[in-house]
Amino acid sequence: MYADISTAVAPKLETAGLAMCRGLAHQATSRIMAVSAMQKYQPGECLFSEGDDADGIYEITGGMLRLYKLLPDGRRQITGFLGAGQVLGLAPEGTHIYTAEAIAPVTVCRYARAALDRLLDDVPGLARRLLSVTSHELRAAQDQMLLLGRKAAGEKVASFLLLMARHQGDGADGIFIPMARGDIADYLGLTTETVSRTFTKLKLAGVIALPTPNHVDIPDRRRLEDAANGTDG
Amino acid sequence: MYADISTAVAPKLETAGLAMCRGLAHQATSRIMAVSAMQKYQPGECLFSEGDDADGIYEITGGMLRLYKLLPDGRRQITGFLGAGQVLGLAPEGTHIYTAEAIAPVTVCRYARAALDRLLDDVPGLARRLLSVTSHELRAAQDQMLLLGRKAAGEKVASFLLLMARHQGDGADGIFIPMARGDIADYLGLTTETVSRTFTKLKLAGVIALPTPNHVDIPDRRRLEDAANGTDG
DNA sequence: CGCAAACTTGATGTTGCTCAAGCTAGGTGG
DNA sequence: CCACCTAGCTTGAGCAACATCAAGTTTGCG
Structure with a gap:
């Protein structure tokens, strides 16, 4: 699939x-x-x-x-x-x-x-x-x-997803995450658990979808950008 | 003086x-x-x-x-x-x-x-x-x-002081801190208050002396290096 | 001498870490 | 084909570190 x-x-x-x-x-x-x-x-x-x-x-x-x-x-x-x-x-x-x-x-x-x-x-x-x-x-x-x-956990993870999206050509909504949660954590200055929890929060807020742990869909790029800069609620 | x-x-x-x-x-x-x-x-x-x-x-x-x-x-x-x-x-x-x-x-x-x-x-x-x-x-x-x-507040401040010392020629024990606490905080990803408290802690522990807020004496370079890497207690 | 800016200190609050336990998916061998 | 096993992911409860809010204190300057 x-x-x-x-x-x-x-x-x-x-x-x-x-x-x-x-x-x-x-x-x-x-x-x-x-x-x-x-x-x-x-x-x-x-x-x-x-x-x-x-x-x-x-x-x-x-x-x-x-x-x-x-x-x-x-x-x-x-x-x-x-x-x-x-x-x-x-x-x-x-x-x-x-x-x-x-x-x-x-x-x-x-x-x-x-x-x-x-x-x-x-x-x-x-x-x-x-x-x-x-x-x-x-x-x-x-x-x-x-x-x-200077960024909070939610902003860090959102920024990371945007970076991945940009890196993969920005075309489709769906991006592939080739690295493990622990790698993302060590990149963002967080722990595995916090990264996982933050993914879940973004999912529940409807900002992203997680069809599998390694695939992220971004229905609304703009909302993710706001999350990345703390420009959202 | x-x-x-x-x-x-x-x-x-x-x-x-x-x-x-x-x-x-x-x-x-x-x-x-x-x-x-x-x-x-x-x-x-x-x-x-x-x-x-x-x-x-x-x-x-x-x-x-x-x-x-x-x-x-x-x-x-x-x-x-x-x-x-x-x-x-x-x-x-x-x-x-x-x-x-x-x-x-x-x-x-x-x-x-x-x-x-x-x-x-x-x-x-x-x-x-x-x-x-x-x-x-x-x-x-x-x-x-x-x-x-990845560093904690104490390690950050100690690392910063070592950087300043290196920058000023490593010769004497005494170093001059030309920037305000708020600048140090924004450099280390901390707040003014945390930087100030951490200076105080290092002073109380005898790792540094603070003849004025802008002058730091480092009696034992080694102890400060340990504090910078978390290699101390 | 008085003022403003910077520093310090204290009390309280919140974020994210730690420790601990389930869950899920993919791979292996019976 | 299915049961098991493992690695990675998720979730929960409690806690510590650092932020926030709020006074004081010191210093330098007009």
Whole structure:
């Protein structure tokens, strides 16, 4: 009845090519591809961990993964969920500052860091491309700080659902939630129980429908947006 | 008895020059300086606001400012405090995503965005320099997400004090706090009252001393670090 | 000296966490 | 094909941390 995870979370890889090379000349593209390799990861597998040497940069071509940081006692903060077309692993100090782990089966294109670094001075537009990637990550991080520091549970969950909807192309009412409640909780700074209760409240209020725990229908986008900003009752 | 704000928060501008040009050739430096201008802002004045066209990039040469985002109902999240040597205003979509406002009297060097953008393809190393700036911001943002989402009030305040200490050169025990309790609260996702009470608790526990509300002494750095990670009792 | 802004402290309230128990669906083996 | 088992989700009851509301107190400035 519903699409399974592997098809649902890898919706639309641009047939034209990889995001890393978007807007670059053909010759630049082929030089970049020369230092790349495709890899696959199963759910639960790590691409790299916090503290590892950052010797690779990755672009996701399919699937979904979570990025997170841990405190010494095991508390976890998920800093982002990444899907097809997104780039990760650009570490400033040569060391990864978060762990990257597959949620759904992931395929990535891996670029050797040292080689890419050498191309940086050489390939026109590449640095600008990477700057754009990092700036977008930064923008997302700042939105998330506002959410974590100042939004109430209901607003957090509503914001999360809107993010997922936007991420899945905004077209249909129905969105697929590939991650577990515990992952959502660690992303929003809540507990599993609070996330679950908040889903139930939104359902009872008629703002969303939950045909299965992993599928959310949004009959009225506007009401969800109000819930996300506290602009509702 | 204590240094006033203007001297205390502008400790050590590299005499050699501006951070923007760090590591660049002399000729590159002069081309960058050609598109720059010095400006001053008094406490409370805005360099730019969330949503404004991003037509300038700024480097702080002295003073301190706060960056923040607002929710429609006025709740505020401060995403960072910036001091001498830090760069801001690199907006991905041509629109600023936060407001930048002076806390202490600020002097900045402003680079016209369009001009700097043109230099990007032209001046070797400049793109790399900006990439490094953005990557550091991103790293700070991710640390802050962990703090906002998963740390308790005591851990948040202790982390903040360590950040301030690091920022001020780590040398002496005494650090100067140029911002108000309300600013600290909006940075840590707390209220003014909770910040104040938490200072008092740390003082009573002997972890810090508070000779004035704006001066903190840290007799034992290690204990404060434990408090910041929840590694203490 | 008086005022305003910022800080501190206290009393009370609410949100979301903790602990604990059922529920549901998917997968496995008889 | 069905019973069982497990992992993840949901629900409930009680509680703790932090917010809110409301005074005081201190500090710097005109």
